[in-house]
Amino acid sequence: MKNGSWGVRMLFTLFVVLFFLVFGNSAGAQYPTKPITLIIGHSAGGLGDLTGRSLADRASKILGQPIVVLNKPGAGGSIGVSLVKSAKPDGYTIGNLTTGGIFAQYIRKVPYDINKDFTPIIRYGDFYFGVVVRADAPWKTFKELVDYAKANPGKIKYSTSGPGTVHHLAMEKLAMQEGIKWVHIPAPGCHPGVTALLGGHVEVSACDTVWKPHVDAGRLRLIAIHSPNRMPKYPDVPTWLDLGYKISINSLIAFLGPKGIPPEIQEKLHGAFKIAMENPEFKKTMESFDMPLAYRNPEGLAKDIQDFCDEWGKVIVQLGIKEE
Numbered sequence: 001m002k003n004g005s006w007g008v009r010m011l012f013t014l015f016v017v018l019f020f021l022v023f024g025n026s027a028g029a030q031y032p033t034k035p036i037t038l039i040i041g042h043s044a045g046g047l048g049d050l051t052g053r054s055l056a057d058r059a060s061k062i063l064g065q066p067i068v069v070l071n072k073p074g075a076g077g078s079i080g081v082s083l084v085k086s087a088k089p090d091g092y093t094i095g096n097l098t099t100g101g102i103f104a105q106y107i108r109k110v111p112y113d114i115n116k117d118f119t120p121i122i123r124y125g126d127f128y129f130g131v132v133v134r135a136d137a138p139w140k141t142f143k144e145l146v147d148y149a150k151a152n153p154g155k156i157k158y159s160t161s162g163p164g165t166v167h168h169l170a171m172e173k174l175a176m177q178e179g180i181k182w183v184h185i186p187a188p189g190c191h192p193g194v195t196a197l198l199g200g201h202v203e204v205s206a207c208d209t210v211w212k213p214h215v216d217a218g219r220l221r222l223i224a225i226h227s228p229n230r231m232p233k234y235p236d237v238p239t240w241l242d243l244g245y246k247i248s249i250n251s252l253i254a255f256l257g258p259k260g261i262p263p264e265i266q267e268k269l270h271g272a273f274k275i276a277m278e279n280p281e282f283k284k285t286m287e288s289f290d291m292p293l294a295y296r297n298p299e300g301l302a303k304d305i306q307d308f309c310d311e312w313g314k315v316i317v318q319l320g321i322k323e324e
Contacts, residue, residue: 031091031265032065038255039095041080042161043073043189047127047208047289048253052096054285055124058276063268073188076100076162078110085112089260091269094121097254100165102308106316107164115306119261122273123254123296123304125286127208128231129167131224132215134197142224142243145204146178153181158204159193162186164321166249167206169312170226172319173247174240194220208251209290227251233290252294252308254301270298 038056042048049071056067072080077100084095104110112118131142139145149156160167163186175182182204187193190207197205198219205211206226212233214220225231225239228248240247255273257266276282277295286293296304 029264031268032063034092035066035068036060036063036091037070037093038067039070039072039080039083039093041072041074041077041096041101042098043191044071045210046073046161046189046191047210047291048077048096048098048189051125051253051285051289051291052255054282055273055276058279058282059269059272062272062275074162075108075110076104076165076168078104078108081114081118082111084256085117085258087258089119089258089262091257091261091265094255094257094269097252097256097305098127098165099251099308099312100162102305103164103166103169103312103316106313107321115302115309117259119257119259119266120298120301120305121255121257121266121269122277122298123252123294123301124273124277125253126292126294127227127251127253128290128292129170129206129208129226129249129251130211130222130231130234130237131204131206131226132194132197132211132220132222133204134200135218135221137203137221139223140221142238142240145223146174146180149175149180149182150178154183156180156182156204157185157202158182158206159185159187159196159202160206161190161193161208162188164316166251167226169315169319169321170240170247170249171206172321173315174245176319177245177247212290231290250308252301252304253291254296254304256301266298 040049040052053069060067077098080095081101087093102114133139185202190210193205193207194211196202211220215222222237225237226249230239
């Protein structure tokens with residue numbers, strides 16, 4: 001009987017081991033079994049929204065489940081990032097990340113540490129940034145705008161996609177260097193910021209290339225690029241570096257999830273988005289907005305985020321930008 005009991009126990013133990021070997025990773029093996037929510041911390045119609053939707057649409061076909069976009073704009077993207085942080089780490093809620101979501105923790109109280117509270121998935125692109133005015137504005141060049149702003153403190157109002165975004169930091173750093181006093185009018189995204197310019201509520205907008213259709217249609221005038229390099233589409237428009245201001249702004253756009261997503265699910269998401277990046281229609285979407293592709297795997301994205309913190313965290317403190 002003892003031998004019989006031992007044999008039963010051994011068979012039971014083997015069954016348990018085999019069960020966990022076969023089914024213990026079943027969540028990762030079967031994922032996804034339902035729609036995935038993608039939280040985009042920017043307004044509908046902006047570049048973060050349009051490119052994120054385009055990439056998600058291609059990736060959903062690879063994953064075999066819909067990716068449903070939920071726009072939660074505001075606070076430079078940090079509202080959306082906060083919602084991602086508090087989500088269940090099962091791979092069914094992810095979000096987009098731009099530099100505004102990275103810088104937010106230096107500017108306002110946010111419920112996350114961008115370097116510790118997330119699972120990086122993929123970086124897929126960069127932005128070009130530019131300064132635009134209305135076509136009927138008196139300033140034909142950026143230098144003319146700067147000269148006017150110096151001579152008329154407080155009269156220039158400019159829009160960006162929110163406090164602490166790269167555009168806001170760039171404009172305030174330049175103001176500090178040049179002795180300018182102008183008024184920041186934050187918007188919940190670049191698209192509404194440009195709309196404010198078109199409507200005459202501000203004189204200037206510093207933002208990503210959501211202004212491009214209006215520049216091409218002659219409604220707006222592009223007077224400077226505040227990215228490191230000139231745009232191929234507008235080769236005659238100088239960068240701030242060309243103009244001698246010694247300021248340039250890098251960027252990123254990426255996807256991440258809450259901390260604790262299982263590695264096998266993280267890799268499934270990364271793999272699907274990486275394949276989707278090669279889709280000709282997605283590439284066409286990026287090209288239409290003059291946004292260069294910039295691939296980083298999860299480890300590379302984590303390093304990029306840390307590098308942005310190291311470089312710009314000090315600048316934010318130096319500028320004294322703080323939102324209570």
